[in-house]
Amino acid sequence: MNNKDLQGLAESLIENFNFAGKESIRLFKEGLKIQIKEDNSPVSNGDLRVNELVTNRISNLTPNIPIISEETVDLTKKNNAKIFWLIDPIDGTKEYIAGKDEYTLNAALVINKIPVLGLVGVPKKNRLFFSYGLGESYLIENNKTIKINCEKKQPKNEIVALSSVIKPSDIILNKLKEHNVTSIVKMASSYKFCVIATGEYDIYAARERANEWDYAAGHAIAQNAGAIIKTLDEKPFLYGKEDYGNPSILIKRSKNLND
Numbered sequence: 001m002n003n004k005d006l007q008g009l010a011e012s013l014i015e016n017f018n019f020a021g022k023e024s025i026r027l028f029k030e031g032l033k034i035q036i037k038e039d040n041s042p043v044s045n046g047d048l049r050v051n052e053l054v055t056n057r058i059s060n061l062t063p064n065i066p067i068i069s070e071e072t073v074d075l076t077k078k079n080n081a082k083i084f085w086l087i088d089p090i091d092g093t094k095e096y097i098a099g100k101d102e103y104t105l106n107a108a109l110v111i112n113k114i115p116v117l118g119l120v121g122v123p124k125k126n127r128l129f130f131s132y133g134l135g136e137s138y139l140i141e142n143n144k145t146i147k148i149n150c151e152k153k154q155p156k157n158e159i160v161a162l163s164s165v166i167k168p169s170d171i172i173l174n175k176l177k178e179h180n181v182t183s184i185v186k187m188a189s190s191y192k193f194c195v196i197a198t199g200e201y202d203i204y205a206a207r208e209r210a211n212e213w214d215y216a217a218g219h220a221i222a223q224n225a226g227a228i229i230k231t232l233d234e235k236p237f238l239y240g241k242e243d244y245g246n247p248s249i250l251i252k253r254s255k256n257l258n259d
Contacts, residue, residue, distance in 0.1 A: 193218025
């Protein structure tokens with residue numbers, strides 16, 4: 001699959017993501033129906049509706065590529081595919097249910113363990129991010145499409161980290177100190193990856209958590225925009241693990257966070 005094919009795929013999903021995002025807002029306003037899954041995490045009819053819309057569109061576009069979605073995955077089956085889609089219809093379901101604005105819609109195409117294409121919709125912020133190759137990451141906002149490249153937006157000598165939790169562990173705090181972080185902001189969902197891609201924030205570090213579908217789309221957008229993404233021990237962050245579990249992660253906007 002060449003770059004033009006990937007571009008066509010990504011752009012063919014933009015309208016679908018915009019509609020699915022609007023559906024997520026409509027269903028929230030109507031009053032969500034919530035169930036508790038086997039892992040004790042919540043799922044709503046909004047998650048399931050977005051999943052239906054996105055997976056149906058992707059199935060039509062690429063009928064021969066398997067789709068692995070958080071809402072339909074069979075965890076007893078090992079993933080041996082070399083090319084596959086990873087979908088998290090709503091990342092940040094708890095935020096979504098609570099009426100907050102950081103939840104995201106996510107789809108990524110993984111080829112040979114690397115997410116090469118990604119879309120992340122952020123409906124309540126009216127932002128849509130997409131990417132289809134190195135140097136090809138974009139943000140659609142206010143009906144304008146702009147290329148994003150991790151260019152620093154924070155003032156020089158201010159290095160702002162993102163965290164999924166209010167109080168990061170000592171391991172994470174020590175890692176952030178290594179990079180001279182001056183402040184930490186709590187943020188939910190894969191939106192973290194995207195705002196590093198825009199240069200609004202500088203760094204994100206986390207121990208092993210979540211699953212591949214939580215990270216893949218944001219990973220594609222950030223890495224293709226120029227971010228450096230590895231594990232905490234500087235190993236490549238790869239996808240296609242049989243159990244879908246994520247290792248630790250370190251995302252840096254650039255090698256020198258003051259640049």
